[in-house]
Amino acid sequence: MLSGKNILIGITGGIAAYKICELIRMYKKSGANVKIVVTPNALNFVTKLTLQTLSQNNVAMEQFEITDYKPEHISYADEADIFVIAPATANTISKIANGIADNLLTSIALAFKKPIVIAPAMNCNMWSNPFVQENLKKLESHSYIIVPPESGFLACGTTGEGRLAELSKIYDKTVEVLNNNKKILSGKKIVVTAGGTVEDIDPVRFISNYSSGKMGTAIADYANQLGAETVLITTKDVQKNYKTVKVKSALEMQTALTEEFDTADYIFMSAAVADFRVKEFNPQKTKKTAEDTITLELVKNPDILQNLCNKKISETPVIIGFCAETENLIENAKTKIQKKGCDFIVANDVSRKDIGFSSDENEVYIIDKNLEVKKIEKQSKAKIAEEIIKEVYEKSRNICTHK
Ligand code: CTP
Numbered sequence: 001m002l003s004g005k006n007i008l009i010g011i012t013g014g015i016a017a018y019k020i021c022e023l024i025r026m027y028k029k030s031g032a033n034v035k036i037v038v039t040p041n042a043l044n045f046v047t048k049l050t051l052q053t054l055s056q057n058n059v060a061m062e063q064f065e066i067t068d069y070k071p072e073h074i075s076y077a078d079e080a081d082i083f084v085i086a087p088a089t090a091n092t093i094s095k096i097a098n099g100i101a102d103n104l105l106t107s108i109a110l111a112f113k114k115p116i117v118i119a120p121a122m123n124c125n126m127w128s129n130p131f132v133q134e135n136l137k138k139l140e141s142h143s144y145i146i147v148p149p150e151s152g153f154l155a156c157g158t159t160g161e162g163r164l165a166e167l168s169k170i171y172d173k174t175v176e177v178l179n180n181n182k183k184i185l186s187g188k189k190i191v192v193t194a195g196g197t198v199e200d201i202d203p204v205r206f207i208s209n210y211s212s213g214k215m216g217t218a219i220a221d222y223a224n225q226l227g228a229e230t231v232l233i234t235t236k237d238v239q240k241n242y243k244t245v246k247v248k249s250a251l252e253m254q255t256a257l258t259e260e261f262d263t264a265d266y267i268f269m270s271a272a273v274a275d276f277r278v279k280e281f282n283p284q285k286t287k288k289t290a291e292d293t294i295t296l297e298l299v300k301n302p303d304i305l306q307n308l309c310n311k312k313i314s315e316t317p318v319i320i321g322f323c324a325e326t327e328n329l330i331e332n333a334k335t336k337i338q339k340k341g342c343d344f345i346v347a348n349d350v351s352r353k354d355i356g357f358s359s360d361e362n363e364v365y366i367i368d369k370n371l372e373v374k375k376i377e378k379q380s381k382a383k384i385a386e387e388i389i390k391e392v393y394e395k396s397r398n399i400c401t402h403k
Pocket of ligand 1: 250269270271272273274275301302303304305306320321322323324325336
């Protein structure tokens, strides 16, 4: 997603500096060239050698270290496509907002003409300080992009707002800003299902499953970021800046999908659909009887994925099924893609506690119609979503000419 992009990271002197090691890896893994500039205080929290090794580049700090004929702050400002200052201390934020350039990092910021992303991190009282807030507003009004800090346990021992934003948020913002002119899915309609369906037994009881809806939501978020007209059909309560349709049962999900089918270019069926529902919903709470056992009669729900695949009369929509397995993952996934007739199937092992259902991480295999398997290593669901969309888009874009 960041192939060939030049990212300059500015690290200032806060404890969250150590977290940036991981951000460097995320950018590098996505194909970016990463350069780093630090304030002298940043090196109290993270070593130059670590940053150098991870970025595979020299780390700049001194303002008057001439290694080239060009003044360093100008050459750094020219080369980079984006300047990500993380963590940004109250001090650096305030200096930049007031045009002060008393070290290499702030000098680069002053000379930088392309997007600057600022991810503040500081103690909660410093964060709520009116001067800091005014300076941030000033930066925002001049098109600096702020990734706000989160609430939580702070390094100083208190709890409050000021903790560096999740790295995935800083990463996503970088991708969004860099791909702004390259909304590769604009003009495409992406429909995603998420969550586990809920099949009512009576007004107080239901049959469902552990699906959190996180994977599907991450796919919809990323599709939206890439400019797609996005529709998320979900069993969970979500608030998004794109269309969401809240459903409960498999039948409701099927109705919602049918409405979107004709205009969709891609359908990602990541919801965990209950295979059965009770034959007869009891409108009153089912009462306990003297019997030690009760029998619930279940009837099969429609196989929505299979029905959609059967309905397809042209190359579009490209339909992506998901399968959650507890054993024989690849084998079962290959059988499912053939049986259901979808274009891709994304398989994950739900017997593992570290990935899948409620976890924030996942590890999946993407299988195409030719039964070619691609493994996506364990990482955050947001990153897995990117990989899934990238793989599906790359392999299907020649045929996807719906709109
Ligand atoms: N699916 C569906 N309708 C169903 C059941 C599943 O559309 N009634 C879809 C899911 O959204 C998913 C895919 O089919 O994309 C595979 O779901 P999974 O539960 O793994 O497979 P099943 O077909 O239900 O098979 P089994 O439960 O026997 O593994």
